[in-house]
Structures are given as C-alpha cells and as structure tokens.
Amino acid sequence: MAYNYYSKSCPLAEQVIYQTMVIAKQLHAGITSDVTRLAFHDAFVEGCDASALIKSTPGNLAEMNASVNKFLEGFELIDAAKFQLEILCPNTVSCADIIQFAARDGVRLDGGPFYALPGGRLDGRVSKASRATQFLPLPTMNVSELKANFAAKNFTLEELATLSGAHTIGEAHCSSFKDRLYNFTGNGDQDPSLDPTYARELKAKCPQSATSDDTVPMESEPSTSKVNTVYYRDILRSKSIFTSDQTLVNDPITRATVVQFANSTEIFFQKFAAAMLKMSLLEVNKPGGEIRYHCGSIN
Missing domain, CATH: 1.10.420.10 (Peroxidase, domain 2)
Structure with missing residues (x-):
C-alpha cells in the first residue's frame, strides 16, 4: 500500500476512475451515494477486497445477494472503470482500489472533502452472503x-x-x-x-x-x-x-x-x-489476494 501507487504502473488510473464517475453522475445523479455505500458494504465484510462485487454461483450465494445488500448499487460504474483500465494497463489496477477511489471521488463531486488515498489493495477470492448478514449494520439497529x-x-x-x-x-x-x-x-x-x-x-x-x-x-x-x-x-x-x-x-x-x-x-x-x-484500509491484502480480470468473478 502506498500513495501514488500507480504513478509508474498506470499513471492515468485515478484520472480514469474520476472521469468515469463524472460521466456516470451526469447520467444518474445518485450514483455517487450508490458507490459510497458500496465502498462501505465492501469494507465491512472481508475488508476492502471487492468481495461485494463477486457474483453468486450455483455452489455459493455471494455477498451481493444477501438480504442486507438488496438495494446495493454501483456495480456498473466499477465495471466500466475496470474495462477501461484493463485496456490501458492490463492486470494492474484492482477492483478493490477502484471501489475506494470511486467512493472518494463521489464524495468530492457532491461537494464533500477530497482526501488522498493509498493504492495497492488486492481483490479477495471469498464472498459469502452469510458474512454480509453477520457484519453489516442494519437501519433498524439501536x-x-x-x-x-x-x-x-x-x-x-x-x-x-x-x-x-x-x-x-x-x-x-x-x-x-x-x-x-x-x-x-x-x-x-x-x-x-x-x-x-x-x-x-x-x-x-x-x-x-x-x-x-x-x-x-x-x-x-x-x-x-x-x-x-x-x-x-x-x-x-x-x-x-x-x-x-x-x-x-x-x-x-x-x-x-x-x-x-x-x-x-x-x-x-x-x-x-x-x-x-480509515475505512478504506480495513483488513486489506489478506493472503491469497489477486487482481481480478473481471470484478464479478475470481480469476
């Protein structure tokens, strides 16, 4: 993990993510809050490893399909940024980094504070709906x-x-x-x-x-x-x-x-x-992490 992490390996990474958010916001004003929520829901389950993006398979019900994530959105924006970055810098920028940078940029576009973020998060290989249910707070909690x-x-x-x-x-x-x-x-x-x-x-x-x-x-x-x-x-x-x-x-x-x-x-x-x-650094880079080719599935 380091600030300006992609300065040599993919110098335009943060700019691509920001411009993707700018365009998406023009089409859907609420995308900024969607991605901020996505970043939180990802961080609180398995840490910041993009496990919230992994799609369910016949043998596994993933986080995104947990009842607590019923209204989770923003996946298309992350996929759009990832698609561009894979063309520009193949196998370099993790989905986990894209989530956290996009959330930061969403806050900025909605008039909030800008804050520097380190990069270098790896994508996890585990995503279970039961873990989301276990760790995510509910709107009914006291x-x-x-x-x-x-x-x-x-x-x-x-x-x-x-x-x-x-x-x-x-x-x-x-x-x-x-x-x-x-x-x-x-x-x-x-x-x-x-x-x-x-x-x-x-x-x-x-x-x-x-x-x-x-x-x-x-x-x-x-x-x-x-x-x-x-x-x-x-x-x-x-x-x-x-x-x-x-x-x-x-x-x-x-x-x-x-x-x-x-x-x-x-x-x-x-x-x-x-x-x-602090949230963006939760439980980063556990053993076995990778940089996914597609954010919705492990390599």
Whole structure:
C-alpha cells in the first residue's frame, strides 16, 4: 500500500476512475451515494477486497445477494472503470482500489472533502452472503447494537457517528423504514421519536402500499443534494429516516459528535475524510489476494 501507487504502473488510473464517475453522475445523479455505500458494504465484510462485487454461483450465494445488500448499487460504474483500465494497463489496477477511489471521488463531486488515498489493495477470492448478514449494520439497529458492530471493526463511537454522515446524500427505500411509520412495535403504531409533521410528509411519499422500489431523499431538505451537515441537524430535529440515524442522540458521545457536526461543516469534513480513509484500509491484502480480470468473478 502506498500513495501514488500507480504513478509508474498506470499513471492515468485515478484520472480514469474520476472521469468515469463524472460521466456516470451526469447520467444518474445518485450514483455517487450508490458507490459510497458500496465502498462501505465492501469494507465491512472481508475488508476492502471487492468481495461485494463477486457474483453468486450455483455452489455459493455471494455477498451481493444477501438480504442486507438488496438495494446495493454501483456495480456498473466499477465495471466500466475496470474495462477501461484493463485496456490501458492490463492486470494492474484492482477492483478493490477502484471501489475506494470511486467512493472518494463521489464524495468530492457532491461537494464533500477530497482526501488522498493509498493504492495497492488486492481483490479477495471469498464472498459469502452469510458474512454480509453477520457484519453489516442494519437501519433498524439501536445505538448499542451499532456500537458493537462498529467496535468489531475497530471504530470508535465518534467514528460511528462520522461515517453515518454518508447518509447526507442519496435516497432511502420506503420498505427500509416503513415500520417506523405504520407498525413500529407491531401494533400498527408510529415511532414516537419521529417528528409528527415529518412523519406525515413521509407517509405521503411512502404510503402503506409503497413498493420496495419507492424511495425518498435521505434528508428533510432534499434540494441540497450535497455532502453537508443537514443530516446531523435532522437528527437533532427528530427527522432522521432510519432508526440507526436517530438513535445517535441516545449515547452521550455520539450525540456530542452530532451536535458538533451540526454546527461546523469544517470539522465534519475533516473528520469524515479521516474516517473514510480509515475505512478504506480495513483488513486489506489478506493472503491469497489477486487482481481480478473481471470484478464479478475470481480469476
């Protein structure tokens, strides 16, 4: 692992990935949040080894087909960048590196901080849906469950609240949080921690008949569509979409972090960049790694 890792072997690697993201964003504005989420879901299962990209086979149900990854997207962008890089620099740039560089560039394109990333990650050869179910956090988790989940990956409570800030961009599927609106405790009730006025707005967009394809913006002020601190102000106003976001006020450390970020974009950007860098280095380069020819299958 090293900064400017491809400076000699593939000097245009990072530029190709960035331009691929620029073009993709012109076609689909939400691709930036899709790839950021993909980077997180890859990192938390088997480490940053592109195991989230491996397709299932008759003998193995892979991560991408786990229920927790039902709405995972961004695969086509990674494949597009990989296709170009294989022509430019065959068997040189790993799929794992492409994911993390693309996520960094997505944050940058959405107005967030730019941060330098080392390269040199290898692609893994193992991808199991059961591992995704075991390690990925759920939108229904409370702060104690999230604390244990992130601690298993050596993240602090402050870093938990920081990485959650990725929810400042993108959309949420109605099916991921409808229970908060219509059946919170199993008795047809509404989550009392959700602002009543905002709940009515969400119900208008996510009726009980909503399908799994129906979505709403992650923030209460969707016109921003940028990496910013509205997400944290929403938490303090009880306007978070997911339980896992709203629950951050229920621990003194995560609440203090939420308050700090709600009041300072500069501090949020600084700590978000550091947390994303740390995430990009999770469990890299285990024995047996490779550089895949195609991101969806091992060599």
